[in-house]
Amino acid sequence: MKNRSIGTPLVNLGAWFWLSCLVLVPLIFVFLLSFMTRKTYGGFEAVWTLSNYLKIFDPSMGILILKVFGRSFLLAFVTTFFCALLAYPFALFLVFKSGRYRHFLFALMIIPFWTNFLIRTYAWFALLSDSGWIMQLLHQLGFELQSLNVLFTWKAVYLGMVYNYLPFMAMTLYINIEKIDVKLIEASHDLGAGVFQTFTRIIFPLSIPGLIAGSVLVFIPCLGEFVIPDILGGSTQVYVGNLLTQQFLTARHWPMGAAISMWLLAAILLLIYLFKKNQKTKWGEAQI
Amino acid sequence: MKWLGALFSIFLFSFLYLPMLVLVVLSFNEAKRGSAWLGFSWKWYERLFHNPDLINPFFTSLEIALSSAVLSAFLGLCVGYLIVRGGKFNREAMSWASYLPIMLPEIVLGLSLLSFFVWIGFPLGRMSVLLGHVAFGTAYVAVLVRARLSQADPLLEDAAYDLGSNRRKTFIKVVLPQLTTTLISGMMMVFTLSFDDFIISFFLAGVGVTTLPMKVYSMLKFGVTPEVNALCALILMGSFLLVTTSLLYLRSLDGQRHV
Numbered sequence: 001m002k003n004r005s006i007g008t009p010l011v012n013l014g015a016w017f018w019l020s021c022l023v024l025v026p027l028i029f030v031f032l033l034s035f036m037t038r039k040t041y042g043g044f045e046a047v048w049t050l051s052n053y054l055k056i057f058d059p060s061m062g063i064l065i066l067k068v069f070g071r072s073f074l075l076a077f078v079t080t081f082f083c084a085l086l087a088y089p090f091a092l093f094l095v096f097k098s099g100r101y102r103h104f105l106f107a108l109m110i111i112p113f114w115t116n117f118l119i120r121t122y123a124w125f126a127l128l129s130d131s132g133w134i135m136q137l138l139h140q141l142g143f144e145l146q147s148l149n150v151l152f153t154w155k156a157v158y159l160g161m162v163y164n165y166l167p168f169m170a171m172t173l174y175i176n177i178e179k180i181d182v183k184l185i186e187a188s189h190d191l192g193a194g195v196f197q198t199f200t201r202i203i204f205p206l207s208i209p210g211l212i213a214g215s216v217l218v219f220i221p222c223l224g225e226f227v228i229p230d231i232l233g234g235s236t237q238v239y240v241g242n243l244l245t246q247q248f249l250t251a252r253h254w255p256m257g258a259a260i261s262m263w264l265l266a267a268i269l270l271l272i273y274l275f276k277k278n279q280k281t282k283w284g285e286a287q288i
Numbered sequence: 289m290k291w292l293g294a295l296f297s298i299f300l301f302s303f304l305y306l307p308m309l310v311l312v313v314l315s316f317n318e319a320k321r322g323s324a325w326l327g328f329s330w331k332w333y334e335r336l337f338h339n340p341d342l343i344n345p346f347f348t349s350l351e352i353a354l355s356s357a358v359l360s361a362f363l364g365l366c367v368g369y370l371i372v373r374g375g376k377f378n379r380e381a382m383s384w385a386s387y388l389p390i391m392l393p394e395i396v397l398g399l400s401l402l403s404f405f406v407w408i409g410f411p412l413g414r415m416s417v418l419l420g421h422v423a424f425g426t427a428y429v430a431v432l433v434r435a436r437l438s439q440a441d442p443l444l445e446d447a448a449y450d451l452g453s454n455r456r457k458t459f460i461k462v463v464l465p466q467l468t469t470t471l472i473s474g475m476m477m478v479f480t481l482s483f484d485d486f487i488i489s490f491f492l493a494g495v496g497v498t499t500l501p502m503k504v505y506s507m508l509k510f511g512v513t514p515e516v517n518a519l520c521a522l523i524l525m526g527s528f529l530l531v532t533t534s535l536l537y538l539r540s541l542d543g544q545r546h547v
Contacts, residue, residue, distance in 0.1 A: 023427075093294070163303070
């Protein structure tokens with residue numbers, strides 16, 4: 001009985017190897033790195049400084065960084081909003097109206113999630129490019145357009161983001177709404193509530209934890225995304241992910257990149273903290 | 289209401305599947321440039337199979353995906369076990385850490401591992417990419433193991449102890465058999481995640497190694513030829529096949545358990 005809580009030595013060894021070498025120490029090291037100085041030819045040395053953080057108050061660089069952060073938050077916010085807008089009615093339909101096709105349709109929704117997202121993103125080229133199918137269709141219909149003007153602009157980036165993150169939201173919402181007790185809905189109908197009232201008074205409040213969990217699942221990866229802007233936006237737009245990639249792989253100013261990623265982490269932790277705080281008081285047991 | 293919902297779902301599924309469908313159709317297109325249909329052709333597939341620049345990355349990805357699936361399954365089992373059955377400290381630490389790789393943006397995990405590896409002088413290459421994939425793969429397996437194990441009856445293990453079994457034997461004979469399905473689905477999950485991963489590999493590959501998504505990325509960035517369409521179509525069809533069979537397989541396993 002006593003031994004149960006210890007586990008076997010190998011289990012402990014494996015788990016602690018992963019926790020320390022692959023998760024915790026690297027993160028702590030980035031934190032330290034953000035206080036170091038860049039050497040002349042890239043690389044870093046342990047000369048401690050705050051200057052990487054203070055750059056954000058520098059007139060030119062600071063405004064650039066703040067702009068990039070603002071753009072990324074806007075992108076993440078709008079993406080989350082549209083994912084929820086599209087996924088919510090779908091999840092409702094799936095749970096309440098799809099009958100025996102339910103599992104099939106759910107599988108159909110999550111399968112794209114398992115295919116390569118680079119390829120899914122690239123697939124839009126064939127539709128959106130100037131010789132793409134949408135343009136051809138428009139020409140057939142008699143529209144005289146030179147260019148669709150979507151690819152390599154922010155529009156394509158937003159489209160690609162919603163497209164890629166939709167399955168996350170749909171999955172989370174479906175799992176949440178599926179758990180709602182049918183008896184509550186029946187009771188609401190028995191007591192004279194119509195479809196609309198049942199939705200606003202019963203289903204929607206009970207689905208809020210799912211909405212929150214789905215939003216976190218979409219919002220946070222969106223903040224760090226750099227491949228979709230890179231491919232569909234043609235690097236015309238810089239988001240936090242692109243900035244980090246630049247700092248680490250092109251400009252080779254690692255301490256600066258580390259400081260920027262610390263700002264990003266701080267923003268994310270703040271968000272999670274706010275969610276958790278509200279979760280305790282208002283939203284019952286949202287799974288985050 | 290029902291028809292409205294059905295209509296909306298059709299719209300949503302065409303949004304999800306239309307670009308991929310067009311991509312597959314175009315991979316059979318004769319045309320060298322543009323998306324106008326000029327007739328059916330296999331030639332891009334033929335060229336693809338004679339291009340060692342693509343075949344090597346494919347096998348690199350396959351190798352990394354397979355080994356990271358196995359390693360992650362083992363480490364995830366350890367972590368998940370400690371989360372459910374460990375002491376208070378282990379429980380807290382592991383459950384906290386298991387959310388980090390899932391919750392943090394992938395790019396943060398990638399750059400932290402990159403700077404850590406460079407700092408300790410670990411060479412960048414196949415091994416560092418593999419470890420990067422194990423870093424997040426373990427977390428996913430741990431979450432699955434945790435979910436399954438917290439439903440398992442701890443009395444079974446107590447019974448084994450009471451009957452004189454030691455820790456190692458109990459783990460192997462009582463705990464592991466309950467987790468077989470979980471570990472299999474976990475491995476499949478890590479395999480696909482690893483095979484598809486771009487960001488972590490991009491940061492950790494250095495110059496020595498190219499995975500398939502990295503190759504696809506560089507082809508997209510520098511010169512799109514119809515060969516990319518063929519390659520992407522093949523990967524898409526391959527993953528559809530894999531996902532569908534694994535979903536069916538998992539369902540059949542579930543069915544057996546209920547009988």
